[in-house]
Amino acid sequence: MRFSNSFIPTTKEVPNDAVITSHQLMIRAGMVKALGSGIYSVLPFGLKVFQKVMNIIREEMNAIGGQEFYLPGINPVELWQETGRVESFGDIMFHIKNRQLILAPTHEEVITSIAKAHIRSYKELPQIWYQIQSKFRNEPRPKSGVIRSRQFTMKDSYSLDSTSEGLDKSYNLHAEAYKKIYTRSGLKFFIIGASSGAMGGSGSQEFMIESDAGEDSIILCESCDYAANLEIATSNKSKINFGSSKKKEKIFTPNIKTIDQLSNYLKVHVEQCAKSVVYISGKQAYLIMMVGNDQVNESKLKSVIGTEFRPCTDEELVELFSAEAGSIGPVGVSKNIKVIADNRLKDSTNLITGANINDYHLLNVDLLRDCKIDHYSDLRQVEKDEPCKLCNKQLRLTTGIEVGHIFKLGTKYSSALKANFLDENGKENPIIMGSYGIGVERIAACYIEQNHDEFGIIWNKALSPFDFHIIVVNVKLAKVVEVADNLYKSLSEKYSILYDDRSSVSAGVKFKDADLLGIPFQIIVGDRNLENNSVEIKIRRTNERIIVPIDSVLEKIKNIYE
Numbered sequence: 001m002r003f004s005n006s007f008i009p010t011t012k013e014v015p016n017d018a019v020i021t022s023h024q025l026m027i028r029a030g031m032v033k034a035l036g037s038g039i040y041s042v043l044p045f046g047l048k049v050f051q052k053v054m055n056i057i058r059e060e061m062n063a064i065g066g067q068e069f070y071l072p073g074i075n076p077v078e079l080w081q082e083t084g085r086v087e088s089f090g091d092i093m094f095h096i097k098n099r100q101l102i103l104a105p106t107h108e109e110v111i112t113s114i115a116k117a118h119i120r121s122y123k124e125l126p127q128i129w130y131q132i133q134s135k136f137r138n139e140p141r142p143k144s145g146v147i148r149s150r151q152f153t154m155k156d157s158y159s160l161d162s163t164s165e166g167l168d169k170s171y172n173l174h175a176e177a178y179k180k181i182y183t184r185s186g187l188k189f190f191i192i193g194a195s196s197g198a199m200g201g202s203g204s205q206e207f208m209i210e211s212d213a214g215e216d217s218i219i220l221c222e223s224c225d226y227a228a229n230l231e232i233a234t235s236n237k238s239k240i241n242f243g244s245s246k247k248k249e250k251i252f253t254p255n256i257k258t259i260d261q262l263s264n265y266l267k268v269h270v271e272q273c274a275k276s277v278v279y280i281s282g283k284q285a286y287l288i289m290m291v292g293n294d295q296v297n298e299s300k301l302k303s304v305i306g307t308e309f310r311p312c313t314d315e316e317l318v319e320l321f322s323a324e325a326g327s328i329g330p331v332g333v334s335k336n337i338k339v340i341a342d343n344r345l346k347d348s349t350n351l352i353t354g355a356n357i358n359d360y361h362l363l364n365v366d367l368l369r370d371c372k373i374d375h376y377s378d379l380r381q382v383e384k385d386e387p388c389k390l391c392n393k394q395l396r397l398t399t400g401i402e403v404g405h406i407f408k409l410g411t412k413y414s415s416a417l418k419a420n421f422l423d424e425n426g427k428e429n430p431i432i433m434g435s436y437g438i439g440v441e442r443i444a445a446c447y448i449e450q451n452h453d454e455f456g457i458i459w460n461k462a463l464s465p466f467d468f469h470i471i472v473v474n475v476k477l478a479k480v481v482e483v484a485d486n487l488y489k490s491l492s493e494k495y496s497i498l499y500d501d502r503s504s505v506s507a508g509v510k511f512k513d514a515d516l517l518g519i520p521f522q523i524i525v526g527d528r529n530l531e532n533n534s535v536e537i538k539i540r541r542t543n544e545r546i547i548v549p550i551d552s553v554l555e556k557i558k559n560i561y562e
């Protein structure tokens with residue numbers, strides 16, 4: 001393609017809201033153009049990259065037996081009411097036509113409705129159905145360019161199985177396909193255990209790239225494979241042990257409100273002071289007990305007390321415990337309050353807790369002897385440098401961007417929509433489902449996050465919009481143009497070429513644009529090298545420059561490319 005005829009609006013200007021590198025470079029390279037907050041037009045140079053990503057995805061999905069669909073982006077709202085997801089998506093979902101229609105943020109409902117209409121027997125299972133299509137999500141703070149936009153392209157696939165072993169198999173096929181997709185795309189990625197969140201279901205893993213621009217906190221072990229979203233991460237931080245039970249005592253602790261104040265005042269280890277935090281979920285009050293200054297992890301708490309919870313107000317605390325925050329504890333609480341303690345506290349002795357009387361604490365609380373713990377659960381947030389639960393080496397806390405997510409949904413949607421099949425015994429069962437998503441633009445943006453320098457993008461062969469970038473240095477010299485034209489013609493037979501034949505810009509601008517656009521190989525045709533019957537090949541990634549005689553240029557290029 002001749003640059004002079006093409007629309008690649010490179011620019012030095014980046015809008016103020018483009019703070020992360022991939023966002024800046026995609027705009028500067030004329031790949032995308034913002035139309036509104038979180039809404040992007042994809043321009044030709046960008047579309048070529050996205051299409052390459054989609055092709056890789058399509059090939060790997062077909063390789064695991066996926067069948068491609070194209071589902072509507074506009075859905076009747078009733079379908080989503082049946083699964084309760086109008087509520088769970090809330091403001092993220094776009095409603096149109098007086099709330100009769102929605103713009104689909106994902107497609108479990110549509111897929112399940114098709115399965116319900118057509119799948120009858122276990123003999124028709126398993127199935128893997130996928131599509132590559134636009135999704136609409138009214139992200140509250142769209143940022144980071146196409147990494148988080150309000151309309152984006154997702155490959156979403158769904159597995160339908162008759163047994164849980166079948167689901168495991170479909171899930172593992174997807175995990176393998178995803179690894180191939182990211183590897184072929186050139187991403188350095190890792191896989192983490194994740195929370196299933198609002199999607200429901202049992203198992204789930206996220207494919208992440210490490211990045212300062214990421215919004216997910218991740219715990220990683222440098223020594224072994226352990227990696228998990230902070231939402232579910234656990235460590236080997238041990239249970240506490242303060243020796244054999246002693247006699248419980250009430251002590252005066254004037255104006256002591258925090259765990260740090262308490263441990264300083266009593267000159268005890270902070271871990272001996274058990275913290276009590278009270279939450280309300282629905283009509284139920286929960287007293288959550290944690291070791292010393294361990295933080296409650298809200299995702300873990302959600303999975304124990306339900307998604308809709310809030311901290312107890314000061315007035316409610318007084319009503320429920322006859323004491324204020326800072327003096328609350330588990331001993332003698334009303335039966336209506338559920339007490340849940342973190343696993344590190346299991347059957348602990350000699351703890352210091354609030355006495356449920358303002359300015360008083362209890363010494364030597366024995367959880368078995370002195371209170372009723374409804375149950376123990378893992379509720380704490382892992383901190384950096386804690387020991388890995390698998391190998392005991394130090395854990396690292398970092399941030400990442402999710403590029404893909406695979407879920408074992410189970411029967412959440414098939415039960416809600418009554419998508420059943422008849423098993424071998426003629427009994428009706430809900431289809432066992434999995435759901436698997438990959439963001440197309442996000443892969444391209446994450447690739448740029450990992451592959452750029454101060455001058456621009458550095459594409460690999462798999463994602464580059466063109467194989468070669470030919471640059472004519474002096475358009476006014478007929479000989480130079482002739483050599484470049486010929487090279488363009490003969491290379492075009494086998495490769496895709498961006499041919500910078502522009503007479504409107506200087507050679508310096510062309511070189512800058514070439515580095516910005518980041519095509520892996522540049523072929524520079526200029527008078528100086530032509531005097532020696534040569535052209536220059538520049539490898540974008542290494543900046544290596546090779547002078548090649550014209551008569552062997554095609555062969556040399558072939559070698560370099562292969």
Ligand code: ATP
Pocket residue numbers: 106137139146147148149150151152154402403404405436437438439440441442
């Ligand atoms: P996130 O936590 O980043 O919002 P998600 O958990 O909502 O992602 P899924 O619903 O699992 O994402 O969607 C599957 C994939 O779609 C994600 O892994 C990501 O690559 C992509 N994706 C999700 N939301 C967006 C968005 N707003 N813009 C671009 N890509 C997105």
Ligand code: MG
Pocket residue numbers: none
């Ligand atoms: Mg999201």
